[in-house]
Amino acid sequence: MTEEQGKRKGLIKTPTAALKEYFGFSKFLDGQEEVISEIVSGKDGLVVMPTGGGKSLCFQIPALCFPGVTLVISPLIALMKDQVDALVTRGVSATLINSTLSWPEQKERLDGMRRGEFKLVYVAPERFRAESFLNALRDVEVSLFAIDEAHCLSQWGHDFRPDYLRLGKSLEKIGRPQCVALTATATPVVRNDIKNVLKLRQPFERVSGFSRPNLSLAITAVDKAAHKDERIRAIISAHKTGIIYCATRKKVDLVSETLASWGVKCISYHGGMSDSERVKAQEIFISKKVGIAVATNAFGMGIDRGDVRFVIHYEIPGSVEAYYQEAGRAGRDGEAAVCEMLFNYADTRTQEFFIDGANPSAAVIRQIYQYLLNEADDNHEVFRTLEDIAENADVKNTMAVGSGLTILARGGFIERFDVQGRRMRGTRLLKPDLLTRNLVLDESAIEEKDARDREKLKAMVEMCYSRSCRQQWILTYFGEEDTSPCGNCDMCRDRSAGDYRAPTAEERLMVRKALSGVARMSRRGANGWEGKFGKGRIIQMLAGSKSQEILTAKLDQLSTYGLLADKTTGYLNSLFRSLADEGLVITITGDYPLMTLSAKGERVMSGKEEFQLKWPGETAKPVGLDEKDFDPQLFGMLKDLRYKLAKQEGVPQYLIFSNKVLEALTKYLPSDAQSALTIPGIGEGKAQTYLPPFLEMIRTFQAMK
Template identity: 70%
Template sequence: MPAAPAKVLIQTPLDALKKHFGHGGFLDGQDRVIEQITSGRDGLVVMPTGGGKSLCYQLPALCFEGVTLVVSPLIALMKDQVDALVAKGIPATLINSTVAWEEQKDRLDGMRSGKWKLVYVAPERFRAESFLNALKGVEVSLLAVDEAHCLSQWGHDFRPDYMRLGKALEKIGRPQCIALTATATPIVRNDILEVLKLRDPFEVVSGFSRPNLSLAITQVEKKQQKYDRIRDIIGAHKTGIVYCATRKKVEEVAETLAAWRIKSVAYHGGMSDAERSDAQNIFLAKKADVAVATNAFGMGIDRSDVRFVIHFEVPGSVEAYYQEAGRAGRDGEAAACELLFNYADTRTQEFFIEGANPGAQTIREVYQYLLNTADKEYEIHRSIEDITEGAGLKNSMAVSSALATLGRAGYIERFDVPGKRMRGTRLKKPDVFARALEIDEAALEEKDRRDRDKLKSMIDLCYARVCRQQWILAYFGEDDADTCGTCDICRSGESHELRAPTAEEDIVVRKALSGVARMSRKTASGWEGKFGRGKIVQMLCGSRSQEILSGGLDQLSTYGILKNQGTGYLNALFRSMGDVGLVRVDAGEYPLLTLTDLGEKAMRGAAKYRLAWPPPVASGHVESLADQGFDAGLFSQLRDLRARLAKREDVPPYVIFSNKTLEALCRYRPKTIEEGLAVPGIGESKAQRYLPRFLEILKEWR
């Protein structure tokens, strides 16, 4: 499909950024995305939570003539975005089910007259021909589809209303279209491109890594162990979110926190819109320290000081887990994410999968019940629970999903019953028998299989004994990611033997301590911290993030002096330095890292110290070994061994070693486990578990 025509800009993105948002520069990756959008191209943007996705379409909207439509799945999320834009003096509004039709027409008139630059629209609006017709005559310069994973049935939050957007694009004249999401596997990204039929699209997939998050999965046998961990984590970190799988569990956990006299709010789908809005506003206003919620909470929540996220039960997919965990530490500072895992909890997720994927037989039974009970107007005024009981079924979620499937196929339509808090059902083709329903059974079975595969992947992550972040990044297609240095697996793999530094290690430590000093304040009583570990590590690694640039931290003499070490190694190093008292964390609203007296002396070379050094893998140095060249035959043998081990352990091959690590083994050919630890991708845990078998092949080869 040909590309969209080039755009004429009424101002530059940088001018708009300074004028409306007060920033002097872009976050990492934003500039190349905005450049592509302002050139007029369709595109797909995958950018992690906190990476500044919204600005990628908000800025072009201010640079284009006409109006930008933003498709957004949650009313609360829309309102937050619009309120934030209006507060900056940007003409923005929203159109969704909370807005009366007369008011919607006024807002549509405002779009025609140029009153609005950004209009947020719920996806279900595109169902109505009246809405699509009303858009005629409106100059839509850009359609931004936010949370675009919702339009793939293989995404973790599929919304059928999103599937209409491809056809809606055609009906409104196919304006330039941008799809944005925080989490999307390669197959979901392909679905997005196919459904929207993007023209010659650019694709930008930013790194999924969140180096400031310490991910942990704790195996628990009893519920009391969960509450013990929650109490410990809240005591250590104070501010955060506890995610629960069900409404009932939300209420139970919230009541327990209230008994502990912890300021908290509860949030779930069984509450009224007003109750949910109040809970969200209380949390955002920092009048409560903890939110206990189902997964409906958090999308678009922009509270920067969330220091922890706890999952009370296992989520249904890796995508959902990582998106929810990513709501911690949005300020770039260190945050803890802990999943309390008991395999028995997976039954809840299996129940949800059964509810989301009714089989053809269930759909026919629901339809037959509707045929049997419809009145002369072909209407049924029964609740989901009544239909479930009347049809002889058990899972009311499956009945709700069956009704949605029948609605999308055109056999029924749902409507609000006047004077009642319930929805009715109207038969649109009452002459069609249940046995004659045209149902794509293969597609139903495939979606059920995919959902179960996603849950299996989540369980695999819980049992995996490899770096959590590395495993997750590989799941999203980043096969050569480094270990993070901060997750529970990386921490357990660190050597606990304290030893003095080598000359090279001492230089690294002194540089790291100098970075802390530059970002602390020296007083008469000692050092006071001004920044958290996350920003200090970013500064030492030469990050170009907005927080670093706007704070002038790129002007420090220590900026970028340890960029070759990487964030994973430095995070682990700072943890080790804290353990032996070279640095400390000052408690308060934010965890601020600073020097101790011992750390200051070590920085000046005037004190000796011993550390539990992070695994050499994190720094990726192999200078101690000679590169003997790549040999295809040897590489093939190493790859075959990896395949056998992966099959035996029922894990993907990259969980054993990545291709990059296999190539390094092939080139450097270590003789001992100690030498093998110098190869990128091999830490203590993998060295003990897998390396001996590979060393045998290398020995035979020699």
């Protein structure tokens, strides 16, 4: 299909009609309608939408409106199968093409695509290695090329996959149909990389809010494994259902054995298991036969289990992107969930080992190449395990061998192929006469990727030491401005002591509105109130949310919907915590945590009883600092300094300090690092790395006045 043929031909139905017919919804979620409108208008695009935000519908609905077929590029076979099965159940003609199918089976489905039998076809990225597959696609009317988990395209993303890199060239080979890339987590740097790799044409870009107000984020410092076990046991006892992420297979086995010794059933999941073992474990967890999964970070992409009440990180992840994506697998039903990281700085060594393995130096890559030249047979092929190559090529990190082979394959020097009947891959030299000294590598790109990965880990450590709101810190990292404290993380809870007193008239009315929202979303039986919804859903309803959970349950039609829309979610989280502490509301735990009114809460709601509360307060000003007159000249000087430092470091400005931090520095004029550390957004890491020149500028400015 040529570019001219690829222009929009006219829709066969409207997005709203498709939504109603196939999914039974009458309204789109926040952000969905705008994205879908851009796609059906024929534009290329980049969509960043958080986990649970309805990202899949953004390409599924246009697919049902377009005359041809939509190709969906997806990295996980289990995820593809789940989505195809769900679509077929809804009456959508969908199928998949991946490595589990033989070539005749793939060809049969390609023939079906040519005949127009399918609207959506999910394709694994490695299929685009084969010229035969690309040639077959040329006769198919591809209306849309949708790339899911698009952060895998970017070398600066947290889950880079080389097979994704060839998608840009594949687009050209099949006539460059309309293309949209979608992901749940991407910094501005990653977003730019995605657009450049795919060569998107005048694309629209939609970035939905990353905020997950129902998640209570916490980072707990731990000294030893026994302390980690104590926290895990307490969290499991309180919240029952969840995922424990571990950095290595060894730790997965260790934690699983510990849980088994407590009599807690769980499934294990890691890369050392066979494909069938991993699929079976995933299915057991999704079908709710077991409530807890202990897994490496490979587990969870696309996992659609709404009742995950906790996510624990046993060690520090390698990046903020990875952490937030994994944390986002909790509370997908919109109800409250906890996400706790068990932080010990010594665990960063594991992530540094992974970074070393993912980024072999040019010298190491040449060692590997020389070994292949030495060992190649008459067919220029080598059959050795990664461990054998590492040992004989004098490479200390076996992971670095795999990464080095990937770089050599990407450069066209070798190709890797499966060996029938063996759990290893062969290596074929494509330029057997090329000597190691003539091997041309992009050394600057290799070094830059290594530096970026280390910056990501550095940012993760900085977040652990930060004393500001966890969610606010993360939102700033992803480039959002004008964020406010969530009121729900460990830092916000520490700072929201508030004052305990009777309400003002305005506060009394607000509490009665909140309690009436609880009542409206409960059942009233002979024995009092029975819960139907959890705190998270109730807060969403009172705040006037347009989330899928609210619209599907028709909670937007309640008389109490949006009653407290003038309050932030952070404030409402703090308020409801106070209501619970005072015994006005009760949460009953079971399969789901359900909130109800207490007898006292009903009397307060009806105006029959007075009460006192610990009222949520605003974020306290930095300890020990007095507020001065805000001087716009100093603020401008600090912004100029930030710009220069960001340019020198090659990082976005917000990774140095946010505008809010610069405003606080201007307002409070700290004289030393110790006092500056009381400002939210300045942690130990940034105090050492970036703060000194800002303090020097403040001192210079004060001396000038």
